[in-house]
Amino acid sequence: MTYNQPNNQGFYGQFGGQFVPETLMTAVKELEVAYEDSKKDPVFQAELKELLKDYVGRENPLYFAKRLTEYAGGAKIYLKREDLNHTGAHKINNALGQVLLAKKMGKNKVIAETGAGQHGVATATAAALFGMECTIYMGEEDVKRQSLNVFRMELLGAKVHSVTDGSRVLKDAVNAALRAWVAQVEDTHYVMGSVLGPHPFPQIVRDYQAIIGQEARAQFLEKENKLPDALVACVGGGSNSMGLFYPFVNDESVEMYGVEAAGLGIDTPHHAATITKGRPGVLHGTLMDVLQDENGQILEAFSISAGLDYPGIGPEHSYFNAVGRAKYVDITDEEALEGFKILSRTEGIIPALESSHAIAYAVKLAKELGSEKTMIVCLSGRGDKDVVQVKERLEAEKEVK
Amino acid sequence: MKTLQAKLSNKKNNFVPYIMAGDHERGLEGLNETIQLLEQAGSSAIEIGVPFSDPVADGPVIEQAGLRALAKNVSLSKILDSLKSIETEVPLVIMTYFNPVYQFGIENFVAALESTAVKGLIIPDLPKEHEAYIKPFITDKDICLVPLVSLTTPISRQKELVVDAEGFIYAVAINGVTGKENAYSNQLDHHLETLSKLTDIPVLTGFGISTLTDVERFNKVSAGVIVGSKIVRDLHENKESDVIKFIENAINF
Numbered sequence: 001m002t003y004n005q006p007n008n009q010g011f012y013g014q015f016g017g018q019f020v021p022e023t024l025m026t027a028v029k030e031l032e033v034a035y036e037d038s039k040k041d042p043v044f045q046a047e048l049k050e051l052l053k054d055y056v057g058r059e060n061p062l063y064f065a066k067r068l069t070e071y072a073g074g075a076k077i078y079l080k081r082e083d084l085n086h087t088g089a090h091k092i093n094n095a096l097g098q099v100l101l102a103k104k105m106g107k108n109k110v111i112a113e114t115g116a117g118q119h120g121v122a123t124a125t126a127a128a129l130f131g132m133e134c135t136i137y138m139g140e141e142d143v144k145r146q147s148l149n150v151f152r153m154e155l156l157g158a159k160v161h162s163v164t165d166g167s168r169v170l171k172d173a174v175n176a177a178l179r180a181w182v183a184q185v186e187d188t189h190y191v192m193g194s195v196l197g198p199h200p201f202p203q204i205v206r207d208y209q210a211i212i213g214q215e216a217r218a219q220f221l222e223k224e225n226k227l228p229d230a231l232v233a234c235v236g237g238g239s240n241s242m243g244l245f246y247p248f249v250n251d252e253s254v255e256m257y258g259v260e261a262a263g264l265g266i267d268t269p270h271h272a273a274t275i276t277k278g279r280p281g282v283l284h285g286t287l288m289d290v291l292q293d294e295n296g297q298i299l300e301a302f303s304i305s306a307g308l309d310y311p312g313i314g315p316e317h318s319y320f321n322a323v324g325r326a327k328y329v330d331i332t333d334e335e336a337l338e339g340f341k342i343l344s345r346t347e348g349i350i351p352a353l354e355s356s357h358a359i360a361y362a363v364k365l366a367k368e369l370g371s372e373k374t375m376i377v378c379l380s381g382r383g384d385k386d387v388v389q390v391k392e393r394l395e396a397e398k399e400v401k
Numbered sequence: 402m403k404t405l406q407a408k409l410s411n412k413k414n415n416f417v418p419y420i421m422a423g424d425h426e427r428g429l430e431g432l433n434e435t436i437q438l439l440e441q442a443g444s445s446a447i448e449i450g451v452p453f454s455d456p457v458a459d460g461p462v463i464e465q466a467g468l469r470a471l472a473k474n475v476s477l478s479k480i481l482d483s484l485k486s487i488e489t490e491v492p493l494v495i496m497t498y499f500n501p502v503y504q505f506g507i508e509n510f511v512a513a514l515e516s517t518a519v520k521g522l523i524i525p526d527l528p529k530e531h532e533a534y535i536k537p538f539i540t541d542k543d544i545c546l547v548p549l550v551s552l553t554t555p556i557s558r559q560k561e562l563v564v565d566a567e568g569f570i571y572a573v574a575i576n577g578v579t580g581k582e583n584a585y586s587n588q589l590d591h592h593l594e595t596l597s598k599l600t601d602i603p604v605l606t607g608f609g610i611s612t613l614t615d616v617e618r619f620n621k622v623s624a625g626v627i628v629g630s631k632i633v634r635d636l637h638e639n640k641e642s643d644v645i646k647f648i649e650n651a652i653n654f
Contacts, residue, residue, distance in 0.1 A: 009530065019499055019526045021458045023551040023576055026558070165464070171455065178457045183577040185553060282500045282526065283455060295476035296504030297454040 003249040005316065010199020011287075013322055015315035018198040020285045024178075027185045032200045034105045041104075048100055055129070056092050058211065060084045062219035062376065067346040068359075074366035075229065075373035079349075080216045082240060082380050087122050089352065089381030090212060090240045095122035095191055097208035099130055102189030109133040109184065112191040113177040115142055115170035115236065116307035116354065117149025118381055119193030124158035126191075134158040137177040139169040142306045149385055167300040170236075170310045174284050194237025195314030198285030202314050209243025216376050217247050224374060230255045232365060233378035234357040235328065236272065236308035238317045240380035245326060255327070258317060259361040261303035262330035272301035274313040275321050275328035288315040304333035304393075305353035307381075331357040339363065340383065340390060352381035353390070405492045405520040405545045405568040408445060409603045415445035415625025416616075416651045417605060418632045418644075419496065421466035422449050422483070423475030425636075429483040438641060440491045442648035445625065448523065449484070451477050451497035458498075458525040460580035462630035466637065477501040477510075484517035492520035494547065494568075499527045499534075511538040521545040521568045529562055547571050550596060552586065563600040570604045572596055572623060580630035581609030593622040616651045626651070 005012045018028055038044045052058045060081045069077045082090035095112075102110055110127050111134070114120030120136040127134035136158050143150050143162045153160050161180075166172035174196075181190040192201040195209075213231075220228050231248060233241035235258040248254045263271035271277065274289050281290035283298055291299040291311035301311040320326040331339070336353060339360030344350045351359055355378070362377045369375070383390075402410070409415050418439050425431030432449075439447050452467035452475055459467070477497065484493070495514075502510050502524070520543060527534065535546055545568025550559055553576060563570055572593055575581050597604045606619040607627030619626050628651075635644050 018528060018530055020528065021525045021551070021573075022528055022549040022562075023553050023573060025528050025530075025551075026553045026555060166454070175455055175457050179460075179578050182458070185576060282498075282503055284457070285526070290500075292500070292504065294504075295478065296501040297452075297471065297476075298500075 005319065006199060006203055012316045012319035014280065015287050015318040016199055016202060017287050018285060019282045019287065020198045021182060023182045024185060028198050028200070030105065034101060035200055035204055038101055038104060044100065044104060048097055051096050052093065052211065056086045056096065057084065059215045062216050062223065065347050068343060069366065071342060071346050072363040072366035074371055075369040075375050077362055077366055078220065078228070078374065078376045079379045080212055080244065080376055082212060082378060083349070083351065083355070083382035087125050088384065089118040089122070090209060090243060091119040091122035091193060092125065093211055093243070094193070094205050094208040094239060095119065095126045098189065098191045098204065099123070099126035099132065102132070103130055105189065107187055107189040109188040110191050111135045111137065111177055111180055111188055112193055113137045113170065113173040114193060115173070115309055116305065117142065117146040117153070117385065118307060120158070120160070121149055121152050121156070123191045124153040124156035127158060128156045135180070136160050137163055137173040137180065139163050139173045141168040142170065145389060146306055146385060148388070170306070171298065171301070178284065194239040195242045195316060196237045196284060196286060196312060202286065202316055205239050206242045206246055206316060209239050210246045212240065212243035212378060213245060213247030216244060220376060227251050227254055228376045229369060229373040230257060230365060230375040232257045232259065232358050232362045232375055234259045234308060234354050234380060235313060235317060236261070236310045236354065237312070238314040240378050242314060242316060244376065244378045249325065256320070256325065257361060257365065258326050258328045259357045260328055260330050261305060261308035261357055262332040263302040263304070265332055266330055270302035272303045272308050272310060273330045274311060275317070276330055278311070280318065283312050286315050288312050289318045304336060305357065307352070307354040308357065329361055331360045335360040337390065349379070350383035350387065351379055352383050353386045355380045403520065403543050403545050403567055405446060405494065406602060408492050409569050409624065412445070413624060414620045414652050414654055415603065415605060416443065416648050417446045417448060417625065417627045418444055418648065419448040419450055419627060419629030420636065421463065421470050421633055422451060422480045423470035423473050424466040424633065428473040429475060429479055432483050433487045435636065436487055436489055438645065439648070440489050442645040443652045444491055444648060446492045446494055448494045448496045448627065449480070451480060451495060451501055453498040453501060456498060458578055460578040460630060462580045462634050466633045477505050481513045481517065484519060487518060489518050493518045494521035494523060495519055496523040499524050507535060507538055511542065511544065514544060515542070519544065521547050523547045523549070523571060525549060549573055552576055552589070552592060559596055559599055563602065566600065566602050570596065570600060570602055571627065572604050572606045574606050574608045574610070577608070579608055585609070590618070590622045593619065597623055613647070613650055613654070617654045620654050
């Protein structure tokens with residue numbers, strides 16, 4: 001049966017929906033209409049396509065990682081090189097699409113939340129390109145650990161609002177951005193950065209990121225003359241993974257692995273393993289798996305990687321998990337750091353800490369699958385932004401020893 | 402007619418204060434005392450807030466009150482237990498985000514309300530589109546699901562929201578969170594008048610109301626006011642007598 005989610009109320013099975021205050025209902029409904037119109041608008045589609053080609057640099061390569069494959073000693077590992085995009089990650093695919101959509105809707109201001117800063121940089125970039133006013137909400141903790149990205153956003157003309165509520169990370173930045181959107185909904189578009197939030201955001205972000213999987217699928221077929229056996233991608237909110245997975249959803253032979261951040265370990269309170277340790281709940285406008293206590297209070301997530309540090313996961317991932325279409329696995333901070341080093345040394349590619357989770361799992365999985373099998377790993381971003389953080393951590397570890 | 406609507410339809414100048422359950426130096430043990438104080442001052446109904454970790458519709462005053470309550474281990478389940486032993490003639494209205502109720506279990510939640518004075522529910526992140534999560538459980542009970550109508554709600558949708566509404570209509574007076582920094586829009590009074598004409602159910606105005614001038618203004622164009630952040634702040638600062646005076650004045654406009 002052909003996959004056909006979400007339904008017309010924005011649900012993926014039991015997950016999804018539009019759990020937002022009435023003040024935002026008109027805006028999300030307008031967005032549904034504008035988005036559907038844009039899909040049928042050849043001018044809009046042509047403009048987006050041209051930008052993705054000439055501005056982002058698509059299509060990006062599907063690269064056979066020979067030395068990484070040898071290191072892992074098993075399945076052939078291909079990397080989808082989202083790290084080579086303009087601004088250094090997959091986030092630009094969605095940001096450009098949504099800013100173009102905002103322009104079409106006649107909105108002249110955009111706001112966005114950001115964790116690691118990649119989505120903030122991507123939104124600030126797209127806003128600069130279209131001459132739109134841009135404010136980025138970022139948790140104070142993330143402002144500290146990703147100071148270089150803060151400076152980038154400011155260079156691009158965006159205002160960075162440091163959020164000092166709650167645990168001062170991505171979840172709190174989303175709260176602040178939602179509140180800001182309520183207050184200026186009439187002239188402002190909220191550029192949601194992941195497959196999260198009220199319908200139609202999870203669908204819009206999925207569709208704009210689906211170019212990852214569309215290209216990868218065609219490139220893989222051309223190189224190997226068959227489909228891959230497995231797909232591997234890291235999952236915070238889940239946009240790069242959904243972008244890779246979605247175009248393969250009807251290819252039943254292709255297994256999908258979403259890699260969650262296990263932080264210090266899933267048996268500690270310090271992780272972001274939403275599927276493994278959470279349960280269905282409502283946060284930020286959608287019904288999805290959420291890390292929460294027995295009373296439904298949302299728990300703080302934890303990961304070395306700011307981009308995975310979120311206590312929820314996109315509703316379509318919750319659905320994929322519930323129906324068994326994708327498997328969700330965990331990689332700890334330590335394992336991710338190892339992945340970071342391995343890819344740097346075997347391939348000369350420094351991955352983002354987020355993507356390092358996918359690399360670390362891919363190495364494990366490649367061994368399990370054996371040399372007859374193949375896989376595509378989404379290298380969602382490059383590691384320049386993380387180099388200082390990793391340096392400090394490795395130096396601190398050395399001192400302890 | 403359900404109790405909540407009957408009580409509010411009887412009079413003009415309804416005053417509905419909001420309090421955060423458990424935001425009291427004695428935690429939930431202080432809840433009864435606060436409810437009695439607000440009842441005696443002349444409240445028409447009392448909103449009981451349930452703390453939530455991520456209150457996206459609330460401003461800093463109510464968010465902080467929620468965090469104080471959570472720090473005292475207040476939960477929906479404990480609030481329901483406390484309400485069982487509280488007797489009041491004033492209908493109580495629970496204001497909660499959806500997740501605590503969803504985790505408690507909707508059927509269990511509604512069942513637990515039966516032995517309390519709770520006559521209404523306000524769930525800001527449960528729009529009309531998703532009311533089926535709650536409505537089937539309360540249809541035959543003396544409990545109303547209060548709809549919110551915002552300034553961004555077009556007239557066509559306002560009509561849909563009020564058509565089978567019960568209790569009262571919560572008119573959100575600003576595009577923003579509870580409490581406010583800026584002045585109300587000039588078109589607000591007209592919006593409230595128009596909304597009131599769409600329905601026989603009382604329309605109460607809330608969000609950002611902090612002065613008697615505001616109260617007087619909105620009593621003219623709606624059936625009364627809901628006051629949250631100001632009450633929460635004053636109670637937190639132990640200004641009970643200010644709260645009583647404010648309510649006594651407000652109901653006389």
